[in-house]
Amino acid sequence: MAKLVAIGDSLTQGFQSGAIYRTDWSFPAIIARSMDLKVPTDFRIPHFPGSGLPINIEEALRWMRTQLGNNIDLAEWIVRFPVLLGQFIDGVEDLYERGPGSHPAAFGGTYHNLAVWGFRVADSFTITPNYCQKAIQSEEGWIEDDFLGLPSASMYRTALRVLNPKLRQERMNWSQLDNLRQIVKEEGLENLILWLGANDSLGTVLGLELKDMENTDVTTDPIERRKWNLTNLEVFRRDFMQLVEKVQEIIPDDTQVFIGTVPHVTIPPVTQGIPPFDGKYFQYYGRFFAKKDNFSPLLSKHLKREQIEKIDARIDGFNKIIRDIVQTQGSNWHIVDTCDVLDRLAVKRNEMTDTPERPLIDYYAAKRFNDHPLLRLSPIPSILRLGLRDGKRVSGGLFSLDCVHPSTIGYGIVAEAFLTVMKEVGVPAADPVRINWSEIIAHDSLLQAPPILWQNIVSAAENNAILWDVLFNVLY
Template sequence: MKLFTIGDSISQGLMSLGVARTHLAYSTWIARSLGLDVGDAFSSPAYRVPDYPAHGLLLDLEVVMRRLYLAFGSRIEGLEWAALLTEINRVLDEAEDYYERGEGAGPYRGGSVPWFHNVSVYGYDVADAWLVTPGLCKERIAGAPGAGDGFLHVPSASFYRTALRVLNPSRDPRFDGYSQLDWLDHHARGEGVESLLLWLGPNNAVGAAILLSIAATEDRPDRRPVSLSFDERTRAQWNLWMPDDFVAEYGELLDRIDFIQRRNEHPGWRVFVANVPHVTIAPLAMGVGDPLPGIPRYFPYYTYPPLAQGSLIEAGAPHLTAADARRIDATVDACNAQIERLLEERNARHRERRYHLVDVSGSLDRLAFRRTGGEPSYELPAYFKDGVTPPMDTRYYHVDRAGRRRAGGIVSLDGVHPSVIGQGLLAHEFLGVMKGAGVEGADPDRLPWPRIVASDTLYQDPIPLMEEVYEHEALAAAALAAHRHVFGGFTGRRGSIKDF
């Protein structure tokens, strides 16, 4: 097996809050650049990924905005505001019907697909790689409240439905105990796995920025999160792992992977590990006010783009302070230093470089727009040097009423996850490291950028209705309410990203 992927929402291809576009995720572009056939059928693809009809299991904001634009044009006026939520509900109903009661509630493609090469699932933190199994998902789906058609409802137990679809698409009871790591072990001991793409850890910090509140782990040596059960971790509602808690958990992950890889039938196996980005780069947590004197990377407040006005902050709009942002980033820095140390320890044990760091955090720091004063130092691939106007950047996606993109393009409409072009840039970073490690065929210059850009509908077909989000508090409030509902409201776990 040439390529296998373990990760969370970014690796799964979640975009604009829609689960998911795995066929457009960075690992899929890597597979294509390596010459692998990609698909979701059982018989032929060398890199098989799941499909998510009916707009996926959450709330695809791009689909919503396009439906609203089709219904109302670039302006929403008068009585049309009363029909706004009805249009949004129609999109949600399609997903709810499909995944709760339709074809999506049963085995994938009638049970003909036993597994996928990409087993990434949104909302995963590090320990979920071995804690979450199809059996657990079936239990949670069966006991989930809120199933049935409802107004503005996403499919019930969406996290567990997604994980079940990925980890046991055939619903074969033999695989009910298979976690992400169990599938890696299955393939490593079978045909062997040449390259493992591993990216877990962002959800051990990103929830604090998404929900604009910090619920840190306790940093107790006698009660590290890694020692707790899935249910205990769920009840704790943590969204920011303290460094010692993180290193205990990440070390356990690498120990388990290393044990599996020692039985890998492929003699040249390699693991490519991405680290944790600074979550305050994401435009969902937009800096408000002037940069702080002496520390220009930080702003007095961080909040959702529609609320990024000083008066709204003063009126009590949800936000993080500069001190909060610096605390999160300092924690991420400490965790990334530990990841690098842990990888070096394992390479020393093997007496050769089997584990390779992909410094996504550093790359995104160079790519960040506001944190660099509007002058990112990241060098975009040559494809973009021939005049993409305006340049792609990490600001929140902004299109005027004439359909001209004014800002953004690298991050999708949820303000957190990459757009298709953003996924291409991640593939570019991974392939550079893979090439340096000697993976046959790995070369960032082989990425099919014309195809990547053509697949990015936010770039190819901008949404003029976006201007309404910035000009009218009613639409901004509706979008924000839907966003917060999906990110944190399913089970009342306000600190958890698994409530997606």
């Protein structure tokens, strides 16, 4: 019997610092360990060679340190840094376009963690290995080895490795839900985690541009859908209803289903608010390195307060749809309010900039857990951008270097949220106190040995904000 299966996007797959790499410390894997399942045997997870896809910022900085030392001077920024970055990126491209990362995996079964970064709600039943191969071929084009080019169609390469790792011909049309069907057929299923929806709005803050899907008459083609980065509410309702109906057809009647809500994407440190502040929102939202003294409304790409309010309102609409649909599915369908978790951990929005440790303290106080292992760390972690001084963490800690995805301890908090609800409904061996926090903390490389060159990156970006903003505009 399969004790646990997870379907979702990057948050469920365990994406960190720009890449999918440590799938063994995703929050479902943490949950599985707490339930005495062995990872990756009892809870099967995909493996990604090298430093993962598309680009692992943490590993890139660690490698660059071996070439540059602990600091990057002006000459190295101009000459050596671009060359080294190109070498690292070229190595990833070679690995996944022509090397072992492009070959079928030895494993030919189905994974228990079926999440794929970048997936939207509709992708769970529309993206198949056949579709992935076509997307890869289309994006690759006629240039085989691109200069400063990451592996083409990285999300689709990831999906291909998750949905059909051995490239079995009979599985080329299997979506996430078809893989779920196979697991149920072969093993049965006790518990299902379903957490999708973040990517129906996340692109707004990644690109600092609002491309609203204003019409409901839109294609179901995944690539065409990505012309918009904010899904229409009625389209989201259709997508989520279709997802739930398909899942209901697949799972046994007694399977417990746990649905995560969509977090407010405007809270993570990928964007920085620029005053004035009205008590909830800032006037402007710029890149992660934006500050009042280096930001220009004319030169810096940004979102305005009214756009952020629209994004948050749309996410609130997504979550109302999720709750309304789940309520009609029966007593074995449950909401895990992951949106509320992030809201409560917010620092700037909760006006705690001067005491960034307070949100986590208050969060655990509300749970009557005043001696939580995370509260023993110094400084107490927060969702602010990771800050270093002399190679030691002085701020942040709950988010990874991409400023969008949680760190390993951040995923531990997500695991606690799911386990709390799982315990409430009586799932055997599900209890947040069973999480081995000492093990999670020990495996959080950003806590144990943060990459020293991150200090240089942040400092250079803050001191040359307009130039860095131009560079990010090229990427997005």
